[in-house]
Amino acid sequence: MHGQRCFHLLVCNNNVGYWAHAFTKQEPGLGKFRKYSLSSSSDFYSSLGLEDFLSVGDTYGTEEDTDMAILYGTLRGSVVGLRYYTGIVNNNEMVALQREPNNPYDKNAVKVNNVNGDQVGHIKKELAAALAGIMDNKLAVVEGVVPYGAKNAFTMPVQMSFWGREENKEIVLDQLKRHGFKLALPLKECGFGSKWISGRAGPSYSAPVHAAVQLTTNQLKSEFDKLFEDLKEDDKTCEMEGAEAVGTPLLPHQKQALAWMVSRENSNDLPPFWEKRSNFYYNILTNFAEKQRPENVLGGILADDMGLGKTLTTIALILTNFQDGKPLPVEKITSDKFYESVKKKYSDDGPRATLIVCPLSVLSSWIDQFEQHIHQDFHVNIYVHYGSDRSKDPSVLSEQDIVLTTYNTLATDYGIRGDSPLHKVKWLRIVLDEGHTIRNPNAQQTKAALNLEAHRRWVLTGTPIQNSVKDLWSLISFLKLKPFTDREWWHRTIQRPVTMGAPGGLGRLQSLIRSITLRRTKTTKVKGKPILELPERRVLIQYVTLTEEERQIYQSVKKEGKAAISGFFSEGTVLTHYADILGVLLRLRQLCCHPRLCINTSSSFSADNKIPEELHETLVRKMKLVLSSGSDEECAVCLESLTLPVITQCAHVFCKPCIFEVIRREQPNAKCPFCRNELRVEHLVECPLEEEIDSSNRKKLDQEWISSSKINALMHALIELRRDNPTAKCLVVSQFTTFLSLMENPLKESGFAFTRLDGSMAQKKRVEAIRCFQSSQAGSPTVMLLSLKAGGVGLNLTAASRVFLMDPAWNPAAEDQCFDRCHRLGQKHNVVITKFIVKNSVEENMLKIQNKKRELAAGAFATKKPSATEVKQTKINEIKALIDL
DNA sequence: ACCGCCGGGTGCC
DNA sequence: ACCGCCGGGTGCC
Structure with missing residues (x-):
């Protein structure tokens, strides 16, 4: 069932039908697609579409470094045997020189082809003998232009240019010399008048090599963006319905x-x-x-x-x-019986x-x-x-x-x-x-x-x-x-x-x-007007103070956690206990939201006296728990939020594509980028990002419902907002789906019409929730409970003009992406975002780390991607900062 | 004449 | 190719 990701279904009352040739299977929820819940390695290969991560292609960079090439010089030669081939050229036409090592008459043979790839002739054998070694050893790239004589019957001249890396220049000149050839040097002073080198066809030759101005990537990029700044061309500003x-x-x-x-x-x-x-x-x-x-x-x-x-x-x-x-x-669907019309073939044979x-x-x-x-x-x-x-x-x-x-x-x-x-x-x-x-x-x-x-x-x-x-x-x-x-x-x-x-x-x-x-x-202008005029976006931080009781619980968990983590530091086992540490941080973050969130996260630490397999099992289980809570953890390879998280045997977590890339690159002895332990595909465990709340759990939440400081702060803000603007819609965002559930109760009690969107919902329900929320009808929901990571980039929630972010994410980009779901094309109002942050807590420390990351991202063009060790060190420093060590 | 010279045959690699 | 080269025919002045 898990592997069933090829959709053969026909949804009749829906706008899009997914169907196979015979209406054999029906599957009601495309939501299946989003959810992988594989845990055993035996399932792993068969049902995961492994091909999506093990790239079959070879690695980048095998191509010749043509970028570094300089012009060694030029040489006039001749193309012979024209009458045996059909390829024709024009005067000044570029030709390609191609080695033909299997030619039965001469293993040094060099073919001459025109732009179309048709053979024109051969390079004369004495010259070919000189070229063969150079070309075969990729010492230089030899390019040709036929300057004149294109209509000759038997032979024609060819002007050759030799390009290669600086360090190969001498070898090439020497090899040519041994065969009695000497390159004419590209003359710096010939400037634009280097016509004899280039003929008219060689734009590549007309450049005096050392006068060349290399454009940097950024210069190039800005050149391009400039090109499109103001579209005047008619063919790009016509409109069509x-x-x-x-x-x-x-x-x-x-x-x-x-x-x-x-x-x-x-x-x-x-x-x-x-x-x-x-x-x-x-x-x-x-x-x-x-x-x-x-x-x-x-x-x-x-x-x-x-x-x-x-x-x-x-x-x-x-x-x-x-x-x-x-x-x-x-087919336009006009009646219930549209099956027949759907099957109607189009008489046209074209694709x-x-x-x-x-x-x-x-x-x-x-x-x-x-x-x-x-x-x-x-x-x-x-x-x-x-x-x-x-x-x-x-x-x-x-x-x-x-x-x-x-x-x-x-x-x-x-x-x-x-x-x-x-x-x-x-x-x-x-x-x-x-x-x-x-x-x-x-x-x-x-x-x-x-x-x-x-x-x-x-x-x-x-x-x-x-x-x-x-x-x-x-x-x-x-x-x-x-x-x-x-x-x-x-x-x-x-x-x-x-x-x-x-x-x-x-x-x-x-x-x-x-x-x-x-x-x-986004800033392109058409007829003087920007194509997109997004309303303003403001981010406010609202501090929340915990109640005495909440603070007590928080402090006791913090004290215990801090002691354990400082223990790991002094033992030097921070990396092996990474899952434990994330667990502590998670519990603290959850306690900032609501004491009830911790119910299924065990507080015991994985003791070292366990046998290795047991320890490993506990750690992996712990990591799964962290992930399934909805916490937006980061991948140490790509530095982004996790996509398709997998847990290694050493209990570290990465995006599946990222870790597979590492394994592929470092095979056969790949090591965990984080702790350098052995890394094996068959030990990886896939982990769903969000677990649905089982019904018994949900009942418990309902029955013994209590509020929290954060919920109080939210409800206060919501009620105030409703008083000022009854039709204003807002998103209430959290990483923790359980937290979202806890908010349902007070929303109901205060008479809010609300809807909910999280990753565990089936596609149909999601679409319905979105449509409902986006509707401007009276009585439509004004609040949407939204999980931070729900939905793809396409998710459009522009009906909302307020966002309440209940808990900070590690990665500010993840927050921004979430805000963009309403602050995007189609938004008519200014967008106000409120981030609730608990004073004197791990959340406040998270904000500091977020700011650092923002600064880093702003200067991203200048700085290189950090190495694995740098990432590791940063993480360790972050942990210290987060727990006040 | 184991040469020179002539003129026909011939022609990529 | 209105070339070069090859190789057979030929041979005082």
Whole structure:
């Protein structure tokens, strides 16, 4: 049951139907998807979709460090044997030199190909003999341009440039010398007049090497952002309404994005850098020409900032632009008997399905957004291709309107030769979400994505240029823009000119980007107005004083805990007792909220006199308890809040993807990043983030209900708020779901209409809770009890203009993300956030640590990622600060 | 003549 | 290739 994450269900009274070819299975709750409750290692591999964490691809950095290359010099040579090959070139056209070690006549053979990859001829054998060693040992990259004589019948000249790392220069010059060749040095003083080197085709040569100005990543990034600052282009500011089936009204900038995407998909334009010249098509970068019209990508890159609605816009595109600019033909649900109409086939034979590939972490967000944005009256077939029982039948996939899958599923399917249904389907369109995931060209995910078949190809990303221009290549390559699908042409015409600061390089990249991407930031202006005007957001801290009784309990637990922890410090066993320490801190944090929260957290410490297995078991159990309380713990690898926490044998906790990455990198002897103990996949224990409160527990909470200082403070604030503004809605947020439950009682008693949203709820209930809360109808709930981590990035709770954060999180970013659920697009009011903090408590110390983290994050661009030991030391210092040691 | 020279055959690697 | 090179034919002036 746990492993059942491939949805074969049809929800009739819902707006989205998830169904397989035969209506065989029904499963009522998509909430299953969110919840993993695996604990034994035997379950582990089979049901977890292990492929999502064990990357099949090789590691980054295997590619040649072309970034470091300098120009050694140039050499004129000749291409021979033209009459035996079909490849033709133009004067000044770039050519590729390719080693052909298996040539039966000469093992030193070097082929000469044109931009299209067609062979033009061979490098003359004496020269080839000199080049072979250099090329095979990757001492230099040799690039060619045919300066003239392109129409010759038997031989033609080729101007070669040698590029490589500084330290290889002498070896290369020496090897050439031994064969009687000498490079002409690139002349610094030739400046822009270095025409004889470059011909007209070599933008890469026209740069005097040492005069090159290398742009830093940040400079580049700002260059790009500048490019999009003020959109004037008409094709990006036209607006378009979504089809009827789009259930959410689009905002102006989303209508612009939709119009642009539709126009891209229906475009007849030539791709960038191509011109029609009499009866052939000409590439102005490489000077390559061909009769056949080069295909333009019917798509591009949607690179809007987070929060502008890329997902909604994409859903709108799918529903609005099917064929010939007509909307996707979906069934309108008019009666109860819509089953038959759903099965109706579309007579058209063309591809129908859109494939969306996304990281696992946003899979649920897509499902949420389908639910949210597809109009209730329309039936759209959506299939989630994920999990161990995913379909192997391509026809199941091609019949859908939308197929959703993850990069790792895609890569795993692709790896199993000839058995990838995803690669057998002709898609109408492919959308890669978080497209920068495929920036490593050698990774299996990238290769698998590149080999999917569709004319319409889209990349969604919030960070188009993450590290360098280099990262763009995979995306461009996915878009199948000629001639950039071949890395050499991308490198010679764009990447090198840009990174070396060659004149025109950046301009060229900009014009490429401009023609295929749409990027808006939150501050982008259209016609002088910012596209997003978010109301103000204020964060207030309200201090709470514990009652005498609460303080007594708190102090006694603190005293005991402090003694134990200082004991661990003096023994040097802080790391082995990490779970114990988190347990102490958790109890103190819980006591700040409500004394009742501690009921199921044992206070005993794991004694060292136990045999190791017992100790380990207790520690793991303790860690599970900490996590299941809802506490937002951090992963020491990524420094973010935990996603899919797993506990190691040494009782430390990490995100599952993070720890698998460590294991993969350090295999076969991986060590826990935290304590350097042995780390084995089969010892990892998965842990659900939130446990549902069992009914007996809940009864207990109801029967013996008592209040707490924090609850009193909250109720006071709520009642005051209601008096001042009866319709104002607010979110009451806590990490502890039990705490949320404890608040239900006084809310009821004071007559508040409230709803609740936490991670344990089934999808349907969640959707209902959200809809209810967002409704502006009289009598709709004014309070939502919200667990800190509930919902994905897509969660929209803009009806609320007040937030009460009941307990601080370790990670300020987690809090911010939560606030953004109401302080986001669509918010009409100023947002006021109140953080309740207990005076003289662990909470106050947490605030201090939060502030430090904020400062660190603000300067994040300058500082490098801290090492594991640094993380460890920071954690230890934090523990000391938290418990006043 | 174990040369030179002539002119036809021929041609990437 | 309107080249170079190869190898067979040839041979005083």
